[in-house]
Amino acid sequence: MKQILWFRRDLRASDNAILANGKDEVLPIFIFDTNILATLPANDKRVSFIYKSILNLKKELQNIGLDLVIFFGVPKDIFIQLQNDFDEVLCSCDFDSYAISRDKEIEQIIPMRRFYDSYLVHPDETLKLDGTPYKVFTPFYKNLQIIWESVHIKEYSPNQNLKLVNYDYATYPTLEQLGFTQTLQPHFLKKSPLELIENLKEKLEDYKEDRDFFYKDGTSNLSVFLRFGIISPKQIFNLIRNFDGADFFIRELFWREFYNTILYHFPKSEFENFNQKNILWENDEKKFQAWCDGKTGVPIIDASMQHLNSTGTMPNRLRMVVASFLCKNLLCDWRLGERYFALKLLDYDTSSNVGSWQWGASTGADSVPYFRVFNPYLQSAKFDKEAIFIKSVLKEFQNTPPKELHKENKNAIVNTKISSKQAIALFKNCSD
Ligand SMILES: Cc1cc2nc3c(=O)[nH]c(=O)nc-3n(C[C@H](O)[C@H](O)[C@H](O)COP(=O)(O)OP(=O)(O)OC[C@H]3O[C@@H](n4cnc5c(N)ncnc54)[C@H](O)[C@@H]3O)c2cc1C
Incomplete structure (x- = not known):
């Protein structure tokens, strides 16, 4: 039996189902998928992080007598190249729409066995x-x-009897050859x-x-x-x-x-309102852009979005606050915010992101009732009373008393009280 062990959402050697279920001779691989990489900017923070993690995985596998081949290309083409030498591919499950259609193609080329360990x-x-x-x-x-x-x-333990298939394990692309540059990572990713x-x-x-x-x-x-x-x-x-x-x-x-x-x-919920409500979003482009750039004039929203843009991270409560603001105060469709987070978040994950956005927009499973709208000023007053977070991002407010930052202000692109009333009326009138 000759198997390809395809690492995807499981970049680890411990508690790994494909290492436990592999038999006889194996070729462990990772693919830098050009279909995905082609859509990303050269300074995408995730690619730097994945690259580093793949090299770590290679070392972890070497420590247990295995190794990793690192491919760069279209998965379908790579499996066409490998198919005659192998019996099957073992990999972890992946349920987002791209992964499902990619796997359907691969299954036409070579048998696949998927494991559920993520x-x-x-x-x-x-x-x-x-x-x-x-x-x-x-x-x-x-x-x-x-x-x-x-x-x-x-937990799974690796099969100790696996033998490596002969292959060129030593040659692999550099980050630059993939078309990407090293980026600054948040401190916690160094741990x-x-x-x-x-x-x-x-x-x-x-x-x-x-x-x-x-x-x-x-x-x-x-x-x-x-x-x-x-x-x-x-x-x-x-x-x-x-x-x-x-x-x-x-x-x-x-x-x-x-x-x-x-x-x-409910795979359609990646793209459609889970609760089937038909909401007439305004989708004002300028307001959406101001939200993306962190230029809305609402300090907690701007600090959160600018922080996301520069670090690729945002704490959970702030994600809830900016999502509510985009959908309920600016009346922009949750899908716009979801796509923007997909571009920026280091931890971007389709199911958690879509589910959380639909929750925030009151269109999702276990959604907040439509009449619950986060007031961003009250949120910052409660959770960032001394404006420590706001001031750490928005340097222009260094000398502003915190209380001023937690008050409705005329510079904001929207009055939150008026707009939340409008949103409640809009959601109330929308049809099922
Ligand atoms: C609008 C919005 C979008 C989000 N998008 C993502 C996303 O793309 N990827 C993502 O991993 N999380 C997402 N979350 C959930 C949550 O914000 C992050 O998981 C959390 O902030 C990550 O920080 P942590 O690891 O320190 O979390 P901790 O508080 O330490 O939680 C531990 C783990 O539990 C899981 N978790 C915690 N809260 C949630 C939640 N509400 N929903 C799902 N899982 C959760 C995460 O895997 C997290 O790592 C989103 C939340 C919102 C409101």
């Missing part, structure tokens, strides 16, 4: 008693009691996921409270590592399960599971 549970195992999927988070989460009450979930988990253990007791105070760094910063599978959710679960405060953190991990389940069972 999440804690398979969406087919989370159904209600009547066999239909949950559409609301809390019952979904409670239904998985057996898992979240476990002390340890079994390993295990170091971040050690830090998290110290933060866990206060996690529930601190996670909303975005200037405090009260969260795990693990989302980028989870996105690319540098650590698995099972490993995180097992490492922190027994610490005080772990339950609330684990609940957050289940939001990731929930949105993945929604995308799996």
Whole structure:
């Protein structure tokens, strides 16, 4: 038996299903997919990070007697080139629309076996008693009691008897040959996921409270590592399960599971309103651009968006606030914001991003009711009282008293009170 082990959302050697299920002779590969890379700017922060992670994976595999071939091209062409020498491809599941259509093509060329190790549970195992999927988070989460009450979930171990197929493992493209440049990474990406988990253990007791105070760094910063599978959710679960405060953190991990389940069972929700409501968005281009550039005149919105543009990150509460502002105050379609986040977020993940945007726009599964609109000034007054975060990004406000930054102001492109009333009226009148 000769197998290709195709690493995709699982860039790790531990708790990895394809390394556990591989047999006999294997060719571990990663593909820098030109279909994806061609759409990205040369300074895309994610590509730098993935490149570094691929080289780490190569080292991890070498440590267990294996190696990694790094391809640069169109996956279909690469598998056409390899098909005659191999029996099958093993890989992890991927449910976004591009991945589904890419895999359909590959399956025509060579048999594929997919494994589900990027999440804690398979969406087919989370159904209600009547066999239909949950559409609301809390019952979904409670239904998985057996898992979240476990002390340890079994992890995969690599098959020790794998032999490497002869291949040129030494030659691989540089980042520059891929058409990309090194970019500055946020400080937490310089740490390993295990170091971040050690830090998290110290933060866990206060996690529930601190996670909303975005200037405090009260969260795990693990989302980028989870996105690319540098650590698995099972490993995180097992490492922190027994610490005080772990339950609330684990609940957050289940939001990731929930949105993945929604995308799996309702693939159209990547592009359509989940609740089928027909909303007449205004989609004013200038307002949308001001939001993207962080030039709306609302300090917390501008600080959040400028921070996203320069770092590729944004804490969860700020994501909720800017999403509500775009959809409910500027009346722009959530899909515009979702696409913009897809360009910028280091942890961009289709299911979590689409699910969260639809939640914020009140069009999604378990959505906020349409009449709930975040007031950005109240949010900053509550969660950034001294304007520490705002001032760290918007240097022009260094000497402005914090209270001034948490007040409706005439320079803003929209009055939040008036616009939120208009949004509530619009949502109330929209048809199903
Ligand atoms: C509009 C919007 C868009 C978002 N887009 C993404 C995205 O593209 N990719 C992404 O990973 N997360 C997304 N999130 C969820 C959340 O903001 C991030 O997961 C979180 O900020 C990452 O920081 P952390 O790892 O320190 O989180 P922690 O608070 O430490 O949480 C631990 C892990 O739980 C998961 N998680 C936490 N909150 C959520 C949530 N609300 N939904 C889904 N998973 C969650 C993440 O995997 C996270 O790494 C989005 C949220 C909003 C409101």
